[in-house]
Amino acid sequence: MTSGRTIIVEFSVVPVGTKGTSLSGYVASACEAIEKSGVNYELTPMGTVFEAESLDQAFEVIKSAHEAVLRAGTERVLTSIRIDDRKDKKRSMEDKIRSVKERLSKRDLHQ
Amino acid sequence: MTSGRTIIVEFSVVPVGTKGTSLSGYVASACEAIEKSGVNYELTPMGTVFEAESLDQAFEVIKSAHEAVLRAGTERVLTSIRIDDRKDKKRSMEDKIRSVKERLSKRDLHQ
Amino acid sequence: MTSGRTIIVEFSVVPVGTKGTSLSGYVASACEAIEKSGVNYELTPMGTVFEAESLDQAFEVIKSAHEAVLRAGTERVLTSIRIDDRKDKKRSMEDKIRSVKERLSKRDLHQ
Amino acid sequence: MTSGRTIIVEFSVVPVGTKGTSLSGYVASACEAIEKSGVNYELTPMGTVFEAESLDQAFEVIKSAHEAVLRAGTERVLTSIRIDDRKDKKRSMEDKIRSVKERLSKRDLHQ
Numbered sequence: 001m002t003s004g005r006t007i008i009v010e011f012s013v014v015p016v017g018t019k020g021t022s023l024s025g026y027v028a029s030a031c032e033a034i035e036k037s038g039v040n041y042e043l044t045p046m047g048t049v050f051e052a053e054s055l056d057q058a059f060e061v062i063k064s065a066h067e068a069v070l071r072a073g074t075e076r077v078l079t080s081i082r083i084d085d086r087k088d089k090k091r092s093m094e095d096k097i098r099s100v101k102e103r104l105s106k107r108d109l110h111q
Numbered sequence: 112m113t114s115g116r117t118i119i120v121e122f123s124v125v126p127v128g129t130k131g132t133s134l135s136g137y138v139a140s141a142c143e144a145i146e147k148s149g150v151n152y153e154l155t156p157m158g159t160v161f162e163a164e165s166l167d168q169a170f171e172v173i174k175s176a177h178e179a180v181l182r183a184g185t186e187r188v189l190t191s192i193r194i195d196d197r198k199d200k201k202r203s204m205e206d207k208i209r210s211v212k213e214r215l216s217k218r219d220l221h222q
Numbered sequence: 223m224t225s226g227r228t229i230i231v232e233f234s235v236v237p238v239g240t241k242g243t244s245l246s247g248y249v250a251s252a253c254e255a256i257e258k259s260g261v262n263y264e265l266t267p268m269g270t271v272f273e274a275e276s277l278d279q280a281f282e283v284i285k286s287a288h289e290a291v292l293r294a295g296t297e298r299v300l301t302s303i304r305i306d307d308r309k310d311k312k313r314s315m316e317d318k319i320r321s322v323k324e325r326l327s328k329r330d331l332h333q
Numbered sequence: 334m335t336s337g338r339t340i341i342v343e344f345s346v347v348p349v350g351t352k353g354t355s356l357s358g359y360v361a362s363a364c365e366a367i368e369k370s371g372v373n374y375e376l377t378p379m380g381t382v383f384e385a386e387s388l389d390q391a392f393e394v395i396k397s398a399h400e401a402v403l404r405a406g407t408e409r410v411l412t413s414i415r416i417d418d419r420k421d422k423k424r425s426m427e428d429k430i431r432s433v434k435e436r437l438s439k440r441d442l443h444q
Contacts (some may be wrong), residue, residue, distance in 0.1 A: 012415075014236060014300060018195075019419055021239040021298040022431075028436035043433060044377045045426035046343035046415055055177065059170040066166065066196065075199035076243040078236060080302060081192040082335075082345075082379055082413065085177065086127075088186035088354055093378035100376060103361035104397035121268035123304075125411060132310055132350040135318075137326035154322060155266045156315035157232035158386040159306055187354040189347060189413060191304065191413060193234075193268055199243055202248060204267035207246075214250035277399065281392040288388065288418065297421035303414040307399065310408035 006090050009058045011081040012047035012064050015074035029072040038062045042093065047080070051093055058083060068098035114165045117201050122192040123158035123202045124177050126185035140183040141176035153204065158191070162204055175195060231280045233303040234269035235288050237296035245266050251294040252287035259283045264315065269302070273315055279307060339423050342391045344414040346399050347378035362405040363398035370394045375426065377408035380413070384426055391416060 014028050032046060034041050039061055042048035048065070050056035066079050091099075126137050145152050145159060150172055152161035159176070163169035177190050195207075200209075237248050256263050256270060261283055263272035270287070274280035288301050313321075347361045367374050367381060372394055374383035381398070385391035397414050424432075 008378050010377070014238070016236070016245065017240055017243040019239065021296075021419060022432075023238065024432040024436055028432045028440065031433060031437055032440070042378075043430050044343070045171070045375075045382050045429045046417065047343050049378050055174050059174070062168070063166050064196070070196070070198065074243075078195040078416065079192075079194040079196070081190075081194070083177070083190040083192070084379065085181070085185070085190070086187040086354060087181065096378045097376050099355075099357040100360045100364060103357050104364055107361065107365070119267050121266070125349070127347070127356065128351055128354040130350065132308060132407075133321075134349065135321040135325055138322045139329065142326055143329070144321060145285055153267075155232070156230050156264075156271050157306065160267050167242050183268060185234060185354075193302065195268065207267045208265050210244075210246040211249045213292045215253055218250065218254070277396050281396070285388050285392070288416070292418070292420065298417070298419040301414075301416040301418070303412075303416070305399070305412040305414070306409070307403070307412070308409040309403065 005053070005085070005087050006082045006092070007052040007055065007058050008049065008093055008096065009052055009062070009081065010044070010047050010049045011062050011065070011079060013069040013080045014079060014080075015069055015072070016076040018074060026069050026072050026074070029068045033068040034061055037064055040093070049076040049093055054085075055085070116164070116196070116198050116204070118163045118166065118169050119160065119195045119204055119207065120163055120192065121155070121158050121160045121175070122173050122176070124180040124188060125189045125191075126180055126183070127187040127189060129185060137180050137183050137185070140179040144179040145172060145173040148175055151204070160204055164192075166196070227275070227307070227309050229272055229274045229277065229280050230269045230271065230306045230313070230315055230318065231284070231303065232266070233284050233287070233301060235291040236300045237291055237294070238298040238300060239296060248291050248294050248296070251290045255286040255290040256283060260276050261285055262315070273316055277305075277307070336440040337417060338386070338418070338420050339425070340385040340388065340391050341382065341426055341429065342385055342395070342414065342418045343380050343382045344395050344398070346402040347411045347413075348402055348405070349409040350407060359405050359407070360403040362379070362418055366401040367394060370397055373426070383414050388416075388418070394443060
């Protein structure tokens with residue numbers, strides 16, 4: 001990322017009125033859309049997390065996944081999004097996790 | 112709304128690293144941005160709900176509120192969003208609540 | 223509320239694998255559970271907001287609504303919750319909204 | 334897990350009114366609480382995901398992390414939670430991700 005601003009986004013798209021309780025086919029459709037967008041992303045057990053350089057890019061990625069789930073065969077979707085937008089410091093998804101783990105290991109040392 | 116598709120959105124923007132525990136000044140800045148956007152919205156105790164005619168419009172409104180909170184004096188914000196996008200039926204924010212209340216009153220009658 | 227601590231909670235329970243796109247019957251089942259719990263609550267277009275005196279009470283209410291939706295006829299539910307827990311000040315759901323509206327009206331006066 | 338029901342939970346606890354924009358110290362406090370609870374969990378760039386055998390256990394873990402962040406030095410916290418509760422099928426956090434990845438690799442084969 002070239003700008004100082006880094007945006008980390010987590011989201012999930014849930015289709016309503018599907019046959020059966022499995023959602024993995026819909027999640028796969030969302031993933032294909034994210035993959036095409038080219039952003040750095042990772043799948044978690046509860047959604048997808050990715051890095052964006054701007055809010056516009058973040059919304060573009062979410063929109064493509066949201067639309068992909070609608071196209072996959074449902075008339076209604078519920079999309080949940082959480083955006084962490086920090087202007088004072090560049091940091092990646094890995095940086096956020098490393099930062100917490102470093103603090104945890106320091107505390108262990110002092111106990 | 113003229114299209115068959117109606118999108119109902121709830122969101123909240125939380126500034127990180129503020130002085131003190133009150134957030135109402137930041138929420139007011141977000142509300143001013145929503146007000147300017149012209150969408151039909153309502154304030155809840157936990158966020159703001161509004162109606163949009165398209166995902167693009169929804170994201171435009173959220174972006175303006177998110178940026179307003181950043182301008183109000185913080186370097187980091189956390190924005191939570193939930194989008195209910197239904198293509199098969201037109202319905203407003205009031206329709207959703209009325210629909211639940213009608214069901215509740217019918218159940219009362221049958222008890 | 224008698225303690226200094228006031229907790230305001232918003233949540234929604236979404237059933238997965240329902241017939242059709244309407245969820246109002248399930249939401250009504252959740253509302254009945256909340257009603258029985260006796261907490262002060264309000265329905266929004268995107269969920270339910272209520273006041274609790276403790277985290278334990280908050281989770282008890284959510285659990286009853288979550289279980290009610292499962293009993294209403296689905297094998298899988300997705301429940302989203304946001305908790306605003308403030309120890310330094312007593313305030314109700316109405317206080318939070320009033321506080322933002324007062325700020326908005328003061329800004330209007332000064333423009 | 335011994336029961337047929339498996340609950341997967343994601344949550345994050347955000348302190349309000351902290352000095353500065355870094356939250357990793359607070360997140361570390363939350364992680365220590367989860368660690369003590371003994372559940373299987375993983376850290377994501379936007380929160381923590383864990384497996385629970387019951388709603389009660391899930392809420393107990395979240396409560397311990399929520400209280401740990403309050404004790405770490407703030408008067409107000411905002412906790413976001415998403416619960417995926419499925420009664421028809423046992424599956425772990427890894428199962429959910431594997432299931433999506435298998436679908437993605439099958440689609441690649443057929444293109």
